[in-house]
Amino acid sequence: MKALLIRELRLALRSGGGAGLGLAFFLIVVILVPFGVGPDPKILAQIAPGTLWIGALLACLLSLDRLFQTDSEDGTLDILALSPLPLEMLVAVKAFAHWLTTGLPLVIAAPVLAITLSLPTETYIWLIASLALGTPALSFIGAAGAAITVGVRRGGLLLSLLVLPLYIPTLIFGAKAAALASGGGDPMPALMLVAGLSLFTVALTPFAAAAALRSHLG
Amino acid sequence: MVLRGPNGAGKSTLLRVLAGLIPPLSGRIDLNGCGHKNRDDFQEMIAFAGHLDAIKPQLTVAENLRFWADLFGSNAFDQTMQDFRLVEISDRLSHTCSAGQKRRLGLARIAVTSRPLWLLDEPTVSLDTEITAQFTALIDQHCAAGGMALIATHIDLGLNSSTELYLEALTRKTLQSLPESDPFLKGDWT
Numbered sequence: 001m002k003a004l005l006i007r008e009l010r011l012a013l014r015s016g017g018g019a020g021l022g023l024a025f026f027l028i029v030v031i032l033v034p035f036g037v038g039p040d041p042k043i044l045a046q047i048a049p050g051t052l053w054i055g056a057l058l059a060c061l062l063s064l065d066r067l068f069q070t071d072s073e074d075g076t077l078d079i080l081a082l083s084p085l086p087l088e089m090l091v092a093v094k095a096f097a098h099w100l101t102t103g104l105p106l107v108i109a110a111p112v113l114a115i116t117l118s119l120p121t122e123t124y125i126w127l128i129a130s131l132a133l134g135t136p137a138l139s140f141i142g143a144a145g146a147a148i149t150v151g152v153r154r155g156g157l158l159l160s161l162l163v164l165p166l167y168i169p170t171l172i173f174g175a176k177a178a179a180l181a182s183g184g185g186d187p188m189p190a191l192m193l194v195a196g197l198s199l200f201t202v203a204l205t206p207f208a209a210a211a212a213l214r215s216h217l218g
Numbered sequence: 219m220v221l222r223g224p225n226g227a228g229k230s231t232l233l234r235v236l237a238g239l240i241p242p243l244s245g246r247i248d249l250n251g252c253g254h255k256n257r258d259d260f261q262e263m264i265a266f267a268g269h270l271d272a273i274k275p276q277l278t279v280a281e282n283l284r285f286w287a288d289l290f291g292s293n294a295f296d297q298t299m300q301d302f303r304l305v306e307i308s309d310r311l312s313h314t315c316s317a318g319q320k321r322r323l324g325l326a327r328i329a330v331t332s333r334p335l336w337l338l339d340e341p342t343v344s345l346d347t348e349i350t351a352q353f354t355a356l357i358d359q360h361c362a363a364g365g366m367a368l369i370a371t372h373i374d375l376g377l378n379s380s381t382e383l384y385l386e387a388l389t390r391k392t393l394q395s396l397p398e399s400d401p402f403l404k405g406d407w408t
Contacts, residue, residue, distance in 0.1 A: 003288030007277070014276040075270025078239060079327070082261045083289050217239045 001085060001093060008097035022059035022102040023109060029055040030113040041118040048117035049127060049178035055113075056106045056131060057167055060138040063102055064163070065156040067094060067146040068213065077150075081217055087210035095143035095206070103135030119182060126181035130194055134174035137198040140205045141166045147209035151216045170197050220377070221370040223385030229370035230268070232385070233337045236368065237266040249335060265333040267341060271324030275313030279304055282312055283326055290331040301356065302326040303349070317344040325353060336360065336367040342375070350375070 012019040033051050034044060071077040080090055110131050111124045119127065145163035149155035177190035221229050234240045236247060238254050238261050247254040254260050273282050283304065287295040299305050302322045307315060312323065321344050328336055336357070342350045357367050358378045369375070 003285050007274075007281075007285045010281070011274060011276055073270075074274070075268050075272040076274070078234075078237075078266060078268055078270075079272045079286070080289075081239060082237060082264055082266055084262065084291065085289065086258070 001089065004085065004090065004093050005097055008094060009101065012097065012101040019063075019101040019105075022062050023105045025062055026055045026059040026106050026109060027113065029058065031116060034116060044117045045119055045182060048114060048119040049123075049130075049182065050175045051117060052110055052114065052127065052131070053134075053171055053175040053178070056103075056110070056135060057138060057171055059106060060102055060135065060142060061160060061163065061167075063098070064139075064142040064146050065149070065159050067098060067143060068150040069146070069155070072150050072216070077213065078217065081213070087213055088206040091143055091147065091206040091209040091213070092140075092202075095140045095209075098143065099136050099139040103131075103139055107131045107135060123178060123182040126187050126191070127178040130174045130177040130187070130191055133191065133195045133198055134170050137170045137194070137201045138167060140198075140201040141170075144205040144209040144212070147212040147216070150213065170194060173197065219366075219368050220375070220380050220382045221368060221385065222372070222382055227385040229385055230339050233266070233339050233368065233370060234268070237261070237264050237337050239266075263333055264335050264337060265328045265331045266337045267324055267328050268339045271320050272327065273312045273320055273323055276311065278309050278311055279315065279319075279323055280308035282323060283330060286327045287330045290333075292330045292332055294330050294332060298326050298330045301329060301352075318346060318349070321345055322349060329356065334365050336365065336369075338367065338369045338371075340370060340372070342371060342373060 030051060033047070037043060037047065068077065071080065081087060083090075085093075107128060110127055114124060114127060142159075142163055145159045145166075148162060149159045152158055173190045173193040177187040177194060180190060181187040221232065223229050231240065235242050238247075238257055242254070247260075249260060249263055252259050252263070277285070280299070283299065284295060287293075287298075299308060302325065304319075304323060304326060307319060312320065315323070321341075325338075325341055328338070341353065345353065354375045354377060357369070357375075361367060361378075
């Protein structure tokens with residue numbers, strides 16, 4: 001299990017891996033928003049939580065379609081299926097590695113980018129909390145989607161169509177938590193829902209993804 | 219045991235079925251008294267090498283094999299690196315290796331897993347004669363130690379003792395006589 005995690009991280013960080021891609025995309029989207037919307041701090045502060053969340057969500061989606069596809073193409077998936085590690089565990093480890101290389105950098109970069117969107121400083125902690133609790137759900141739902149579309153060449157489009165509707169609850173509550181905090185409301189209920197969603201998907205999607213992978217192998 | 223037959227006869231498919239990667243349409247597979255439905259225990263006994271070598275091009279040769287050794291909980295890493303003459307290329311990135319070197323790395327994975335049944339699909343493709351002979355000796359050694367190997371191949375490996383299984387090419391008629399597996403086409407769900 002540790003071997004697999006180390007390998008995943010190593011692959012993501014070597015050339016051709018997806019680690020920098022999501023972060024770069026996130027930076028570009030968020031930095032472009034003030035140019036498009038105009039420099040009014042009031043408007044920017046109002047749309048900041050939503051923008052940051054949408055940026056994070058799309059950045060997550062960007063590297064997902066390769067999650068199982070490279071392993072399927074070079075035959076690694078066959079061997080992993082025969083390994084002592086159950087497929088469910090394999091999915092969980094891969095999704096976790098995806099979060100470490102894509103979700104976690106976004107969480108760290110978000111407060112820096114929030115400055116460019118003039119988000120009130122006291123809201124940062126809530127923004128970080130909502131992203132930190134919500135992005136695991138993005139990686140794990142995405143892993144299930146990636147497992148279902150693993151046999152489809154250029155399955156990115158199908159993956160987005162499958163996964164985006166499932167991302168919406170996380171997006172709504174995640175952005176709401178940060179928006180409530182900046183608007184002076186109580187962000188706790190929304191934050192709890194985000195955490196609940198993440199726990200729910202972390203517990204369930206590995207089984208769905210493993211079932212999808214098995215039917216792909218057969 | 220050596221598996222022979224023309225292209226498209228179903229050698230690779232048979233190996234994948236035996237590895238438990240594809241469920242059989244009918245019948246059952248028993249391995250040391252363990253049925254294929256008991257998937258975890260069944261697959262614990264199998265080392266499979268298909269057409270693809272399951273190598274990550276961005277990792278070095280040693281990193282690739284080390285990963286499989288760790289995943290399968292094996293301590294034969296150093297020995298296998300020597301057996302397959304991978305030591306001298308251990309620090310090379312795999313995508314710079316030749317086809318034969320990649321194949322050697324792919325087969326080294328089989329040896330490192332230390333499982334009783336080896337399922338090998340065209341293992342000697344792009345190997346030179348010397349390595350082929352060494353690998354054949356390794357298969358003999360594995361079988362002498364109580365292991366089993368089922369090899370789909372077109373060349374004569376010169377194994378010590380082996381039985382041959384010949385698969386006929388499927389004709390249209392045999393395909394039609396196969397049991398229909400799709401419940402929609404069978405009309406079960408209408």
